[in-house]
Amino acid sequence: MKILYFAWLRSTIGLAQETATPPSDITNVSDLIDWLRELSPAHTKALSDISAVRVAVNQSFASLDYPLASDDEVALFPPVTGG
Amino acid sequence: MKILYFAWLRSTIGLAQETATPPSDITNVSDLIDWLRELSPAHTKALSDISAVRVAVNQSFASLDYPLASDDEVALFPPVTGG
Amino acid sequence: MIRVQKEDFDVAAEMSRLTEGRHNVGGVTAFVGLVRDMGGEDKIKAMTLEHYPGMTEKKLSEIEMEARKRWPIEDVLIIHRIGRLEPGERIVLVLTASSHRKAAIESCQFLIDWLKTDAPFWKLEETTEGENWVKARDSDNDATRRWDKN
Amino acid sequence: MIRVQKEDFDVAAEMSRLTEGRHNVGGVTAFVGLVRDMGGEDKIKAMTLEHYPGMTEKKLSEIEMEARKRWPIEDVLIIHRIGRLEPGERIVLVLTASSHRKAAIESCQFLIDWLKTDAPFWKLEETTEGENWVKARDSDNDATRRWDKN
Numbered sequence: 001m002k003i004l005y006f007a008w009l010r011s012t013i014g015l016a017q018e019t020a021t022p023p024s025d026i027t028n029v030s031d032l033i034d035w036l037r038e039l040s041p042a043h044t045k046a047l048s049d050i051s052a053v054r055v056a057v058n059q060s061f062a063s064l065d066y067p068l069a070s071d072d073e074v075a076l077f078p079p080v081t082g083g
Numbered sequence: 084m085k086i087l088y089f090a091w092l093r094s095t096i097g098l099a100q101e102t103a104t105p106p107s108d109i110t111n112v113s114d115l116i117d118w119l120r121e122l123s124p125a126h127t128k129a130l131s132d133i134s135a136v137r138v139a140v141n142q143s144f145a146s147l148d149y150p151l152a153s154d155d156e157v158a159l160f161p162p163v164t165g166g
Numbered sequence: 167m168i169r170v171q172k173e174d175f176d177v178a179a180e181m182s183r184l185t186e187g188r189h190n191v192g193g194v195t196a197f198v199g200l201v202r203d204m205g206g207e208d209k210i211k212a213m214t215l216e217h218y219p220g221m222t223e224k225k226l227s228e229i230e231m232e233a234r235k236r237w238p239i240e241d242v243l244i245i246h247r248i249g250r251l252e253p254g255e256r257i258v259l260v261l262t263a264s265s266h267r268k269a270a271i272e273s274c275q276f277l278i279d280w281l282k283t284d285a286p287f288w289k290l291e292e293t294t295e296g297e298n299w300v301k302a303r304d305s306d307n308d309a310t311r312r313w314d315k316n
Numbered sequence: 317m318i319r320v321q322k323e324d325f326d327v328a329a330e331m332s333r334l335t336e337g338r339h340n341v342g343g344v345t346a347f348v349g350l351v352r353d354m355g356g357e358d359k360i361k362a363m364t365l366e367h368y369p370g371m372t373e374k375k376l377s378e379i380e381m382e383a384r385k386r387w388p389i390e391d392v393l394i395i396h397r398i399g400r401l402e403p404g405e406r407i408v409l410v411l412t413a414s415s416h417r418k419a420a421i422e423s424c425q426f427l428i429d430w431l432k433t434d435a436p437f438w439k440l441e442e443t444t445e446g447e448n449w450v451k452a453r454d455s456d457n458d459a460t461r462r463w464d465k466n
Binding site for chain 4: 179181186189190191192194197200201253267268274275278
Binding site: 056061 | 318349365366367368370371374375396407428431433434437438439440449450452456
């Protein structure tokens with residue numbers, strides 16, 4: 001599974017992208033975030049407040065209960081501020 | 084009194100501008116139009132349907148009961164179509 | 167600012183002039199009206215724009231003042247062309263600059279709506295079937311009335 | 317059409333390209349967003365625009381398609397710049413062309429409102445006091461929700 005980080009999630013975690021192989025009981029976005037949070041202190045810090053995080057799965061916005069497959073591209077980022 | 088005509092009022096009457104000296108019992112816009120209508124067959128034709136005519140007195144829109152003074156600039160024209 | 171002119175205008179140049187050195191402008195809206203060739207059944211060959219010199223500038227200034235009262239606008243530019251114009255040519259430019267995009271867009275819409283019903287311009291169409299004066303449309307009046315204060 | 321680029325754009329040239337040879341276009345609306353220097357107490361020295369390549373183009377295309385469903389638009393152009401921009405520089409251009417001015421203005425407003433809340437761009441401010449990521453504003457969400465269908 002490809003995980004992408006943008007904006008302050010990227011700078012806090014210190015990674016733009018990582019390839020993760022979560023265990024098979026990680027079946028949706030919410031599970032994945034709980035699992036990612038334990039990867040490092042930086043992950044813990046970046047993902048502590050889930051309400052500040054938006055998610056896209058395969059480049060479409062997704063909710064926390066959105067189901068995941070092992071070859072998905074999952075992006076985590078703050079609310080957008082373009083325009 | 085200076086009378087200006089625009090758009091099809093101008094082309095129907097055949098004048099862009101004329102100086103009129105209406106009698107002293109012509110006190111408002113409605114009176115003036117009734118009086119102008121008798122000046123020539125072209126005036127009669129152009130001013131037959133008063134609902135199709137808009138009026139400005141001294142370059143501000145004016146209603147039919149707007150009072151007139153002898154040195155006013157009165158413009159008669161169809162509804163505007165700019166922009 | 168108001169300009170009535172025969173000459174064409176350059177939207178980008180006017181926009182740059184309006185925002186130059188003003189770093190509190192967050193949004194600029196431009197509306198450009200163009201001559202269409204589909205005014206009815208008959209093909210339009212050209213439009214001739216006539217106006218009421220003096221009253222035009224007065225009304226446009228009043229409309230600009232009204233927009234400035236309603237929205238926090240940094241600057242406004244209205245250019246309206248007169249004379250003979252062919253299909254595809256620019257007729258009118260309304261430019262508004264504000265610190266907020268909502269104010270810039272809404273005031274631009276307000277200005278063009280009011281201009282359509284309150285500024286003394288008239289259009290003479292040349293079609294393949296002859297000349298005729300363009301009729302005012304109820305939809306334009308409805309658009310302006312929408313801005314009336316309750 | 318959608319373009320994401322580092323380079324600046326020329327509003328007049330893009331507008332001419334959009335309307336060229338299309339004589340049924342009666343109105344073109346352009347919204348240009350600019351970098352302001354008054355984001356808060358601290359002076360803004362620059363903004364860096366980051367985006368999610370791939371998703372950006374996908375979302376902007378979806379937003380364009382939605383606008384085309386709702387309004388009779390002849391053409392649409394969205395240009396969004398990325399990278400480092402200083403106060404007064406152009407960030408975004410939304411251009412809409414329609415036979416009717418109402419469709420041109422409303423669809424332009426719709427596109428910029430949606431773009432603000434649905435396109436994956438993020439702004440990093442450099443102020444005199446350091447760097448910080450710009451926070452999303454409730455007012456932007458409210459502006460987008462206004463377009464929800466009942």
